[in-house]
Amino acid sequence: MQGVPLNHYILFSTIIFSIGVIGVLIRRNAIIIMMSIELMLNSVNLLLAAFSAYSGDPAGQVFVFFIMALAAAEVAVGLAIIVMVYRNTRSLDINTLNRLKW
Amino acid sequence: MMVFYFVAFLSIFFALMTIFTKNPVHSVLYLVITFFTFTVHYVLLNAQFLAVVNFIVYLGAIMVLFLFVLMLLNLNEETEPMKSNLVKIMGTVAGLCFLTTIIGSLNLLEASNPLILKNPDIGLVHNLGKVLFDEFLLPFEISSILLLTAMVGAVLLAKKDPKKAQSEPENV
Numbered sequence: 001m002q003g004v005p006l007n008h009y010i011l012f013s014t015i016i017f018s019i020g021v022i023g024v025l026i027r028r029n030a031i032i033i034m035m036s037i038e039l040m041l042n043s044v045n046l047l048l049a050a051f052s053a054y055s056g057d058p059a060g061q062v063f064v065f066f067i068m069a070l071a072a073a074e075v076a077v078g079l080a081i082i083v084m085v086y087r088n089t090r091s092l093d094i095n096t097l098n099r100l101k102w
Numbered sequence: 103m104m105v106f107y108f109v110a111f112l113s114i115f116f117a118l119m120t121i122f123t124k125n126p127v128h129s130v131l132y133l134v135i136t137f138f139t140f141t142v143h144y145v146l147l148n149a150q151f152l153a154v155v156n157f158i159v160y161l162g163a164i165m166v167l168f169l170f171v172l173m174l175l176n177l178n179e180e181t182e183p184m185k186s187n188l189v190k191i192m193g194t195v196a197g198l199c200f201l202t203t204i205i206g207s208l209n210l211l212e213a214s215n216p217l218i219l220k221n222p223d224i225g226l227v228h229n230l231g232k233v234l235f236d237e238f239l240l241p242f243e244i245s246s247i248l249l250l251t252a253m254v255g256a257v258l259l260a261k262k263d264p265k266k267a268q269s270e271p272e273n274v
Contacts, residue, residue, distance in 0.1 A: 003103045010208060012110045016117055018201040023121035025193030028183040031126060031172060035133050038164065039117055042140055045156075049225075053147045056220035058233045064152055065234065068159050069245045073252030075164050079171045080259035086175050093183035 009050040016043035030082050030092045034075065041071050106146055113139040124184070126177050127169070134165045149225035 016039060023036030045064045052060025082092065089096050116136040123129045137160045144153035223229055234242055 004106045007208060007211075008106070008110075010211075011205065012113070014201060014204045014208075015114055018197045018204075019114070019117045019121060021200055022194055022197035025196060026190045027121065029126060029177075031168065031177075032121070032129055035129060035168065036121060038133070038160075039120065039136065042137065042160070045152075046140060046143055049144060049147050049149045049152055052224065053149065053219055056224060058224040058230055059237070061149055061152055061225060061230055062234050062238050064149075065155065065230075066238075066241060066245055068155060069249060072159060072164060073248050075167055076252045076256040077259065079167055080256040083171060083175070083260050091183070092175065092177065095183070 006050065006054050009047060013043040013047040013050075016040075016046075028093050028095060030085065030094050031079075033094065034078050034082070038071065038075070041067060106143075109139050109142045109146070113143070126172050130165060130168050130172060133168075134161055137161050137165065144225075147225065148219055148222050151225055151227045151230045 020036045020038075020040035020043065023039065024033050027033055027036070045067055048060045048064050048067075052058060052064075085097065086092055113136055116132050116139065120129050120132040120136060123132060137156065141153050141156050141161075144150075144156055
């Protein structure tokens with residue numbers, strides 16, 4: 001986009017990333033927590049694309065492509081784990097999974 | 103230029119709705135809108151390949167997977183576990199502290215030049231494909247192994263335990 005300062009892209013991505021962090025901290029539903037993680041991944045993707053456009057280097061956009069492949073793998077495994085947890089505990093509350101808690 | 107600020111506002115609004123809505127299904131739908139606004143951002147950056155991939159992979163595949171699992175588990179507002187207000191406030195304050203730290207460190211950075219596309223063609227499929235299959239060929243092949251591993255892992259994890267299924271046949 002012509003004319004938008006790079007700072008505003010950084011600011012915008014930071015805000016979205018913080019929203020993702022807040023979502024992880026305040027929700028107890030495991031699926032919503034994974035959705036917040038997706039939000040964080042996406043904000044980083046947008047920032048990589050903005051920097052790549054800023055410096056005229058296509059490598060940044062290739063990195064975004066790899067992050068998307070990684071996110072797809074992460075979601076598939078994560079949702080399988082969530083389905084298994086639900087089958088065993090009958091809830092998605094992450095506070096029921098406190099065996100590993102110190 | 104105004105389009106960026108408008109779409110950025112929409113993204114932030116729908117992202118906030120995603121984490122503050124009680125009903126998980128509504129949450130997923132708001133997240134779909136958020137990802138759609140991200141696609142618009144990619145179009146504004148002239149990263150057309152990323153826009154298309156974002157649209158197909160995130161909106162088409164990942165969000166449908168989320169929605170499918172939510173409906174499979176039959177979740178709704180009544181069964182939604184909520185944290186106490188104290189934890190919510192503390193979480194929000196912690197997130198805002200993170201935001202303030204990054205914004206404060208931005209002041210030290212001299213990167214406020216306007217974003218002008220030096221080479222507007224880098225986001226096209228033609229150019230990205232050349233880079234992807236030349237410089238990044240090895241990571242590309244390794245990512246295919248990663249996806250295969252994830253597929254096998256997901257099938258293994260979500261499969262019913264055969265011994266358990268025999269002892270408790272009514273267990274879903």
